[in-house]
Amino acid sequence: MLRRRPPLLIRPELDDDPLHQTLLDLRPTQQLHGLGAGRTSPAWEPVAELLRATGRDWDRRAHRVAVLARGLPAVVGERWTADRPDDGDALVLRAFVESARAPAEGHSAVRRAEQTCLRAAVACPEDPTPWLALLSLMHSCAVPVRDAVPVWTQAVNRAPWHRTAYHLMLRYLSPRGHGAVPDMMDFAWQAAFQAPHGSPVALLPVAARVELVAHRQGQTHLAALGASGHWNEPRAGQEIDTALSRWFHTAAAPHAEAVIDLNVLAFALTRAHRPADAALAFQRVGRHMTRHPWDLLPEPERAFRYWRDQLTGHRRT
Template identity: 35%
Template sequence: MSIFRRLRASGPRLRPELDDVQLGRVRRQLQSTGRLGVDDVQIDQVERLLQEAGADWDRRGHRFAVLAEAAAPSAFARSWRRRRQRSTDALVFDAWVELVRGRQAGGMEDARAAADQCYRAADAEPADPGPWVVLLAMLRLIRAESREVFAVWSEVAARDPWNREACLQMLRYLSPEECGSRSGQLDFVDSLRASMPPAAPVVGVELTALVDEYARTTAKGGVEGLMARRQWTHVRATGALDAALNVWPRQGRLRHAAALADLNLLAYALVQAGRVREAGETFQAIGDTVTAWPWSLDGDPLQRFAYWQAKGLA
């Protein structure tokens, strides 16, 4: 799928599915489930969408995550699992929905049951990293001991070493706000960067860490908060921005499912670094598809994106 699209007159829009048109169509249908109830047609559509991704773990993971967010307010996941008792995708999806609900509530009602579903799915589909990715996110949510977290991380990495969702979960778990430190985060980033291909799905992890650090410092307020923008002049930050700017916006260079999310991340980082003029090509590549994060760090994401896109394209 091309990540390059023309700017539309309707203006920027939040699209969790990014440029996956089929995913967007099914996501919107799932959002109506609460009003219309669950039927076999909806289940068939979700199953088909996931099956079409085949062994493209990156695309499958993106579709699982987006659909789980859409299905969390309804009984869709449980209905699917009950009607398709032999489906491993239904097991993983139900666990993922429970994870989404747990994030929203600040804790899971029955993490053990959801984990058991993941283990059952992992036993049934040994090559699939999906069940292990959900387990990793659950362990992060409950602030599990690092020994448990790294054991599950190893299971993911053995199956899909550049799994974007898993790497982001590890990055946040290792943050100072959770169970790690800034140095631990940077060590993790360096370990990925040392061996990952140039256009792997995890190319945005280093910029994510830098934006997280910038937001962390800004939130402190005072003199330190006011000086946070200086972070973007450090060698590590300028190097990461330059490397991304030279590759990411070019057509066909980023092909992973969340490429548009990483382009949003790059545009935001360039803006914060005071490099708005250089962000024009990135904003052009993004078009009108906006991700809530990181633009929401500064207010309404659509307003902030539209404001800076106009400046970047001027």
């Protein structure tokens, strides 16, 4: 008898169950007096508790704040900063919210968002997260790379080898951002080989190659036809080997966005025709698919399921 396979889990919070539960708890409901009506504690208290529990895990803090900024009802953050105007966590969340929406609202909004980022940085002097919000704002506003580097440096000085910081700079240096292919690839290679053993930064060259393929596919049809050839280059094999030996096969604990990195690695391994290694990556991924980089293929979910099921032996039974 055929059994229905469990659905894929495609969600911004990835495998962070406390974050997922917080978002569920604060999802807007049909209440006459707005979110939080009838509550004995402020609507923002679960968010504050989650960020307090995150502590100085800067990697997970950046992930949680970024997802909360996109997924929370706006009223939660607004009430938090209104109730606690000097709360560092509230300011960091507000910095991410304003940095995301300000570029579409004009110059005055951008200036306010910049000031909010700097206020958050003063309130949380050891935290790299406000600087990541400012870096994202600068990227959205097409600020030149040379002006963004000092902001990136502020983040990595506070948290060396911070995964999100390196991926934000990679995005900046991408030809789809404000850079060029040689700069992007050189940055990724240097970072990967300087990163400590077990750091997910070792995957950065593979992520850069995915970004290169995305760039090529966004160009002419002829360029898109040749995109798959990028994975057959000798250097691509070296990049994958580096990710495997210096991160994937180490005893490092899973980081906050490991699901994203595992999807990138599994995608690269399927493109490079390395089924044994890809099977191991898919085993760790499980049901947690990310839209990117599978959206570089036709029918992303179907492609993900096909490769995962073929390589790990999953079948309908």
